[in-house]
Amino acid sequence: MSWDQVWIDVNVATMSPSVSAPYGAITDAAIAVKEGKIVWVGPRSELPEFDVLSTPVYRGKGGWITPGLIDAHTHLVFAGSRANEFELRLQGASYEEIARSGGGIISTVKACREASEAELFELGRKRLNALAKEGVTTIEIKSGYGLDTETELKLLRVARELGKHHHVDVKTTFLGAHAIPPEYKDDVDGYVDLVINEMLPAVMAEGLADAADVFCENIAFSVEQTERVLSAAKKAGLDIKLHAEQLSNLGGSAMAAKLGAKSVDHIEYLDEDGIIAMSKSGTCATLLPGAFYFLRETQMPPIELLRKHKVPIVIASDYNPGSSPLCSSLLMLNMACTLFRLTPEEALAGMTRNAAKALGIEDKVGVLEAGMQADFCLWDITTPAELAYTYGAGACLEVVKAGHLVHQ
Numbered sequence: 001m002s003w004d005q006v007w008i009d010v011n012v013a014t015m016s017p018s019v020s021a022p023y024g025a026i027t028d029a030a031i032a033v034k035e036g037k038i039v040w041v042g043p044r045s046e047l048p049e050f051d052v053l054s055t056p057v058y059r060g061k062g063g064w065i066t067p068g069l070i071d072a073h074t075h076l077v078f079a080g081s082r083a084n085e086f087e088l089r090l091q092g093a094s095y096e097e098i099a100r101s102g103g104g105i106i107s108t109v110k111a112c113r114e115a116s117e118a119e120l121f122e123l124g125r126k127r128l129n130a131l132a133k134e135g136v137t138t139i140e141i142k143s144g145y146g147l148d149t150e151t152e153l154k155l156l157r158v159a160r161e162l163g164k165h166h167h168v169d170v171k172t173t174f175l176g177a178h179a180i181p182p183e184y185k186d187d188v189d190g191y192v193d194l195v196i197n198e199m200l201p202a203v204m205a206e207g208l209a210d211a212a213d214v215f216c217e218n219i220a221f222s223v224e225q226t227e228r229v230l231s232a233a234k235k236a237g238l239d240i241k242l243h244a245e246q247l248s249n250l251g252g253s254a255m256a257a258k259l260g261a262k263s264v265d266h267i268e269y270l271d272e273d274g275i276i277a278m279s280k281s282g283t284c285a286t287l288l289p290g291a292f293y294f295l296r297e298t299q300m301p302p303i304e305l306l307r308k309h310k311v312p313i314v315i316a317s318d319y320n321p322g323s324s325p326l327c328s329s330l331l332m333l334n335m336a337c338t339l340f341r342l343t344p345e346e347a348l349a350g351m352t353r354n355a356a357k358a359l360g361i362e363d364k365v366g367v368l369e370a371g372m373q374a375d376f377c378l379w380d381i382t383t384p385a386e387l388a389y390t391y392g393a394g395a396c397l398e399v400v401k402a403g404h405l406v407h408q
């Protein structure tokens with residue numbers, strides 16, 4: 001056999017459903033990589049013979065290899081800081097009150113309109129580096145802090161550029177309907193028209209988005225307005241997803257599921273009817289423990305019902321300046337367990353296999369099987385549960401992206 005590299009002296013959490021052990025684990029395993037793809041993974045004792053003289057062999061010192069982490073919901077490209085709102089909230093103001101009084105998302109919009117592409121790129125690059133260091137190999141980045149055509153395009157261009165200049169793969173999402181811009185505060189339908197008739201065609205013309213998203217909430221867009229945007233985006237050929245049921249139960253999730261949404265995100269207030277609709281359409285449930293924690297939410301997402309109806313659970317950082325200023329995907333694994341009581345295995349599936357499904361890339365990444373892209377991490381841990389159990393000890397030793405060693 002001729003391969004580009006072989007990994008031995010490792011245990012592998014394949015996260016593949018075809019391996020029956022928890023985490024799809026294979027202890028004392030080997031992985032062989034050729035031309036950016038995994039060509040063989042299994043017990044080392046069964047590794048076919050290969051040319052040891054011409055093949056680089058990496059030793060994992062008994063650590064664990066997992067699929068590269070996938071952060072399927074972020075707002076990583078933004079300018080400005082909302083530390084002042086953090087202080088206001090500590091004095092008793094609520095997230096909704098701040099949003100209604102012109103702060104919140106709108107304050108980040110002002111900063112993004114003023115920032116240049118180069119400034120936004122530099123801010124994004126630093127954050128992406130931080131995530132990459134902890135094992136993230138694919139990320140989704142949303143627009144939504146422009147709320148005018150020019151700035152929405154600018155944010156998406158920056159996200160695309162980050163993907164071109166960084167080894168982390170970037171999937172981009174157009175979130176023009178994130179909040180109501182001050183210019184349209186008395187004409188929300190007019191703004192929805194602008195999103196559909198001007199922004200979306202411009203985004204499509206430049207090929208800037210892979211998906212579209214809307215914030216469906218009583219401080220943002222109604223279910224009807226959301227449906228108009230998502231239907232137009234679907235017609236234009238984009239995947240669709242939704243911020244829904246974060247502060248109240250409006251029924252956006254069921255509507256989005258019927259349109260074939262890849263995921264519905266936040267969903268603390270989601271009811272069983274919505275979950276049944278998601279289960280029928282194969283829509284993922286993306287839980288965002290960072291926002292739950294930072295907003296000190298007390299309404300738990302309906303974890304038991306998601307399990308009962310076998311809705312794939314995704315865990316993401318929702319990294320953004322307002323509700324989740326926590327630039328760490330690994331921290332979310334811990335929070336998914338401590339706050340939402342997920343098992344460490346469910347949490348890891350939420351940042352690998354299920355996150356890939358939410359982004360529509362499950363045929364390429366998310367599990368370690370022959371034929372998949374060679375995106376994986378080597379961790380200095382003794383059991384995969386340690387990824388969620390501990391935080392901040394620098395357990396990520398190596399990252400391999402499409403067969404290239406990118407971080408040591």
Ligand code: NIG
Pocket residue numbers: 104105108215243246291318320321322323324
């Ligand atoms: O995912 N829910 C809406 N959007 C973001 C928050 C954005 C902000 O506050 O800047 C979220 O939590």
Ligand code: FE
Pocket residue numbers: 073074075243318320
């Ligand atoms: Fe979000």
